Each structure stands twice: as structure tokens, then as C-alpha cells.
Amino acid sequence: MPISFTTVSDLQTALNADRLAGKKIGFVPTMGALHEGHLSLVKSAAAGNDIVVCSIFVNPTQFNNAADLEKYPRMPDADIHLLKTAGCDYAFLPSVNEIYPNGKILLDIHFGDLEKVMEGEFRPGHFKGMATVVNRLFEIVTPDNAYFGKKDFQQLAIVKNMVKQLGLSVNVIGCETLREEDGLAMSSRNMLLTAAQRKAAPMIYKARRTAQEFIPFHTVEAVKELVTRYIQQSPLLKVEYFEIVNPETLQPIQDWNECKEVQGCIAVLTEGPRLIDNITYATI
Numbered sequence: 001m002p003i004s005f006t007t008v009s010d011l012q013t014a015l016n017a018d019r020l021a022g023k024k025i026g027f028v029p030t031m032g033a034l035h036e037g038h039l040s041l042v043k044s045a046a047a048g049n050d051i052v053v054c055s056i057f058v059n060p061t062q063f064n065n066a067a068d069l070e071k072y073p074r075m076p077d078a079d080i081h082l083l084k085t086a087g088c089d090y091a092f093l094p095s096v097n098e099i100y101p102n103g104k105i106l107l108d109i110h111f112g113d114l115e116k117v118m119e120g121e122f123r124p125g126h127f128k129g130m131a132t133v134v135n136r137l138f139e140i141v142t143p144d145n146a147y148f149g150k151k152d153f154q155q156l157a158i159v160k161n162m163v164k165q166l167g168l169s170v171n172v173i174g175c176e177t178l179r180e181e182d183g184l185a186m187s188s189r190n191m192l193l194t195a196a197q198r199k200a201a202p203m204i205y206k207a208r209r210t211a212q213e214f215i216p217f218h219t220v221e222a223v224k225e226l227v228t229r230y231i232q233q234s235p236l237l238k239v240e241y242f243e244i245v246n247p248e249t250l251q252p253i254q255d256w257n258e259c260k261e262v263q264g265c266i267a268v269l270t271e272g273p274r275l276i277d278n279i280t281y282a283t284i
């Protein structure tokens with residue numbers, strides 16, 4: 001079993017000893033309700049470091065919707081059990097007070113155009129809260145390497161940008177998205193889907209994957225429309241946005257010639273959870 005810590009000081013005592021012994025520290029921040037996607041990050045961390053820390057903290061400052069925060073699944077005992085199988089050494093499960101001892105003060109940081117689109121546009125304040133907690137966790141753990149999923153493509157770009165802006169010494173590593181057999185991206189929120197929503201949800205991936213074949217024959221706008229229409233054939237799914245963006249700047253492209261590879265990023269509303277995903281398209 002990984003050793004579980006709930007306080008910053010206990011975790012830091014263990015990590016200080018490890019660092020003195022010359023051990024390399026890998027870190028995987030999560031909000032828990034762990035699935036194979038999370039565990040793949042932990043396995044990557046275990047492969048590249050001597051000690052793996054996984055945090056489980058449902059961060060209130062990154063939720064812009066109180067009901068979403070309340071409903072977010074929490075299952076720490078099962079999580080700790082799963083972490084054991086993936087090679088995690090330390091599980092860190094802090095309270096809100098432990099992370100925000102002086103109140104929920106947000107980091108004073110801006111991400112320019114990176115935060116104006118997609119999740120930044122539709123979830124106001126989300127990235128500021130996310131950056132605040134990731135920075136605080138980096139400060140506590142001071143990892144050599146930190147692992148983030150490409151499933152949250154914009155989050156990964158923002159974390160990399162934050163590390164650059166603040167001059168942090170952590171190396172941020174992006175990991176591939178793990179999917180269910182039917183293509184649905186694994187997510188803690190999937191367990192909140194009804195059986196009917198779960199059955200409809202793989203369409204989010206299938207429609208976008210098929211879009212690769214449309215690219216040579218259609219404009220960017222036309223592909224966006226085709227995918228949106230296809231997904232919305234299901235009355236259970238409503239596309240909040242589907243943007244095709246430059247993977248570096250995250251700005252929507254107008255023409256396929258702009259980049260060799262583009263990212264199709266989507267958010268879909270159900271009557272239950274909101275689902276996000278993204279996919280890479282080759283344009284030539």
C-alpha cells in the first residue's frame with residue numbers, strides 16, 4: 001500500500017529524507033475517483049522516478065458550478081487501493097484547510113489568449129483555481145517531474161505556461177488519453193452518466209475520429225458543423241463547443257494550411273456530467 005498523508009508537514013518530512021538520499025520525485029495531481037487513465041500517469045511516474053507521489057484533492061477553487069463540486073465522486077479508500085497496483089509510494093489526501101491555510105486566495109497570474117478560449121470561455125475562473133492548486137501542490141511536493149493527461153489539453157498547456165512564467169524547476173510531462181473500448185475517454189465523471197447517456201457518449205469520439213476523413217474535402221467550418229450535427233443526433237448530447245485549434249497557441253484555425261497537426265477539442269453537455277475530450281488531426 002502507498003503511505004497515506006493528510007498533512008503537508010508529514011509529507012514533507014518523508015520527501016525531505018528521500019531528497020537527501022538523492023531520490024528523484026515524480027508527482028501526479030488528481031481529484032480522485034481514480035481510473036486507468038490516472039493510473040497510467042502513475043505508472044509513467046514510477047518508470048521515470050524513484051518516489052511517486054499522487055495527490056487526491058477535489059479543489060473547490062476550480063469549480064465554477066457548486067452542484068458539480070458537490071456531486072464530484074469521492075472514494076478515497078478505493079483510490080488508495082488502486083494506487084498500490086500502479087506503483088505509487090505516497091498518497092496525499094489533504095483537507096481544504098491544509099491546502100488553503102490562509103483562505104482561498106487565488107494566484108495572481110494570467111494566461112493571455114490561452115485562457116480566453118474553450119474551457120476558459122465556458123468555465124470562468126476555472127484555470128485560475130486550477131493553476132492556484134497546482135502551484136501550491138508543486139510548492140509542497142517540489143517534484144522533479146509532474147505528469148498530466150492530454151485529455152485536459154488546455155490544462156496541460158496552461159500548466160506548462162505557468163511553470164514558465166513562475167520559473168519553476170519542475171519538468172511537466174504530458175501523457176496520452178486512455179479510452180474505454182468504445183472510445184469514450186476515461187473520466188471520473190463518467191460514473192455519473194445514466195445508462196442511456198453512457199450508451200450515447202462514445203459518439204463524441206466516433207464523430208470526431210471520422211472527421212479526419214472529411215478534412216481533405218471540407219473547410220474547417222464545415223467539419224465543425226458536420227461533427228456537431230452528427231453528435232447532436234442524440235437528444236442526450238449537446239455540443240457546448242467543438243473547436244479546431246493550433247496545438248501551441250490553442251487559437252481556432254480558419255484554414256487547414258495553418259498547421260500540419262491540429263487539435264479538435266470538444267465539450268459536451270448531458271443532463272448529468274459535462275464531458276470533455278480532444279483528438280489530434282493531421283492536416284496534410
Ligand code: AMP
Nearest residue numbers: 030031032037148149151152177178186
Ligand atoms: P482529474 O482527477 O480529472 O483532475 O485528472 C487528474 C489527471 O489525470 C489530469 O492530468 C488528467 O488530465 C489526467 N487524466 C484524466 N483522465 C485521463 C485519461 N482518460 N487518460 C489519461 N489521463 C487522464
